[in-house]
Amino acid sequence: MVEDIVRNIKWLGHDGFYIEGEGKKIVIDPYQVKECELADIILVTHEHFDHCSPGDVEKIKTPSTVIVTEADSARMLSGNVKVVRPGDRLTVFNIPIEVVPAYNVNKQFHPKNKGWLGFIVTIHGTRIYHAGDTDLIPEMGDINADIALLPVSGTYVMTAEEAVEAVKVIKPKIAIPMHYGAIVGTAKDAKRFKDGVQDLSKVVILE
Numbered sequence: 001m002v003e004d005i006v007r008n009i010k011w012l013g014h015d016g017f018y019i020e021g022e023g024k025k026i027v028i029d030p031y032q033v034k035e036c037e038l039a040d041i042i043l044v045t046h047e048h049f050d051h052c053s054p055g056d057v058e059k060i061k062t063p064s065t066v067i068v069t070e071a072d073s074a075r076m077l078s079g080n081v082k083v084v085r086p087g088d089r090l091t092v093f094n095i096p097i098e099v100v101p102a103y104n105v106n107k108q109f110h111p112k113n114k115g116w117l118g119f120i121v122t123i124h125g126t127r128i129y130h131a132g133d134t135d136l137i138p139e140m141g142d143i144n145a146d147i148a149l150l151p152v153s154g155t156y157v158m159t160a161e162e163a164v165e166a167v168k169v170i171k172p173k174i175a176i177p178m179h180y181g182a183i184v185g186t187a188k189d190a191k192r193f194k195d196g197v198q199d200l201s202k203v204v205i206l207e
Contacts, residue, residue, distance in 0.1 A: 002146050002173050005126045009147070011206035012036060014050055014182035017130065017149060021123030024093050028119065028130050028149075030056040032182065038062050041092050042090035045132035046116035047072035050183050066092045067171060068099075070117050078095050083127025086139075096122040101133030101139050109156045111136065120145060129170065133179070136162045140169045148201075152193040160189045164196035175201045 010018040015029040018036055027039040029051045039060045044052045044067065052073040061067070067074075067081045068090070074083045084090065086101040098120040103112040110116055110133050118132035120143070129145035135158050148170050151157035157179050158166065167175050175197060177190040187205075194203040 001124060002126050005123055005128070006147065006176075006204055008123075009128070009176070009206065010036075011176070011178065014180075015045070015133070015151070015178050016177070017125055017132075019121065019123065019128065022093070022095055024095060025122075026121060027060055027134075028097070030060055032056065033059060036060050039065055040162070041065070041095065042067045043097070043099075043117075043119050043121070044069035044073045044077070044132070045118065046070060046110065046114070047076065047129070048133070051133065052076055068092065068097060068119075070115055072114070072116075084117070086117060100129075100143065101137065102134035103137060104133075104156075105135045106138060107135070107156070131166070133157050136166050136169075140166055143170045145170055145172050145175065147174045149176045149178050150193075151179030152177040153187045154178040154189070155184045160192035162197060163193050164200075167197050167200050172201050175203050176206060177203070 008020040017028045019026040022029045024040040026041045031053045033056045088099040100118040102118040104110045127145045128147045130149045139204045150163045152160040152163045177193045
């Protein structure tokens with residue numbers, strides 16, 4: 001089942017993903033979107049321009065689209081916007097969504113006190129964790145996920161090596177690297193991540 005779900009995940013570049021399941025279309029952090037179907041649910045992790053892009057949100061939303069985000073991003077977006085904080089749980093169109101923390105521990109780009117977000121979305125019983133812009137944080141010890149979408153590029157987020165440590169903590173069946181190829185990081189970071197994970201999890205590099 002997990003392998004089937006992965007086939008329904010499309011990387012949109014950077015931290016952006018399109019996920020289809022339960023008859024719904026979910027988009028996370030759309031940025032510089034070229035091709036993407038209209039979304040039933042849009043999840044936005046935080047207010048930085050490469051994650052909260054109002055122009056991209058407008059491209060893919062409809063009058064019935066539900067947007068889930070934190071307060072800073074909500075001020076920049078319009079429509080049916082639900083404001084959440086880490087620790088919240090909600091169900092949108094029968095899809096359970098858990099809101100988890102995302103922050104830096106050794107840099108100041110994403111302070112913990114901002115209350116910015118990662119998400120766990122459950123599709124057909126499979127738990128998909130989008131880590132948001134984060135370092136390796138203690139709360140990852142509480143993450144239960146089958147699929148983990150993890151930043152690997154360093155500078156603003158975890159390095160590839162730190163993301164490997166996150167895999168050791170979370171123990172997902174499948175890990176997918178993200179946060180490279182646009183603002184910072186290259187495919188070499190994804191390759192370093194995959195080489196570091198080895199047989200801890202299956203790494204799928206989406207293109």
